[in-house]
Amino acid sequence: MRKFSLIVALVLPFLTHSAVHAQEFDAAIGAGTMIAPSASSASGNHAPVTLSGGTYPVFSADLLLKRRFGVSGELAWRASRNLYGGFQPERPLFYDINGIYAPKLGKHAAAELMAGVGWASIRFYQALPPAAPSLAPTSSAAIISWVTSGAASVTTFTATSSFAPKRTLPDPK
Numbered sequence: 001m002r003k004f005s006l007i008v009a010l011v012l013p014f015l016t017h018s019a020v021h022a023q024e025f026d027a028a029i030g031a032g033t034m035i036a037p038s039a040s041s042a043s044g045n046h047a048p049v050t051l052s053g054g055t056y057p058v059f060s061a062d063l064l065l066k067r068r069f070g071v072s073g074e075l076a077w078r079a080s081r082n083l084y085g086g087f088q089p090e091r092p093l094f095y096d097i098n099g100i101y102a103p104k105l106g107k108h109a110a111a112e113l114m115a116g117v118g119w120a121s122i123r124f125y126q127a128l129p130p131a132a133p134s135l136a137p138t139s140s141a142a143i144i145s146w147v148t149s150g151a152a153s154v155t156t157f158t159a160t161s162s163f164a165p166k167r168t169l170p171d172p173k
Helices: 002-015 017-022
Strands: 024-032 056-066 069-077 082-084 088-101 109-127 138-156
Touching: 056 088, 069 109, 088 138
Parallel strands: none
Antiparallel strands: 024 056, 056 069, 069 088, 082 088, 088 109, 109 138
């Protein structure tokens, strides 16, 4: 997955270079949390596990290409390890790629409609034996699942530009 992400990051600017004059690019950094059913609602022949809580840093970006259509992506992960089933250290990661449509709703508002696919990856960690101190302190295994995503939002803004107008100073003589 890392190789694919690197290839996309290196190739995407060249694919969009020919019509850069009409694009909009937004990037965001944030944090959130997860809310999921409690472990007591589990059924079946397995140990109940909860996924709720914890801080999830989030990085996202979108690029509108033509007629308010574009692409967006997002990456979120749990900032600290959690205990899966009360004993196994784990850290979930979520990432997705979406198509986006962002029509204007007047002079000071815009909508965003997104749909796409993503992946949920849970990384399990286990300490390596003390006989191998030169190696990394943990080893990990991952379970990856496909997910679908969708979102709708309305954004309001008060200014059309964040740049100050250029001012010329009089020539001192």
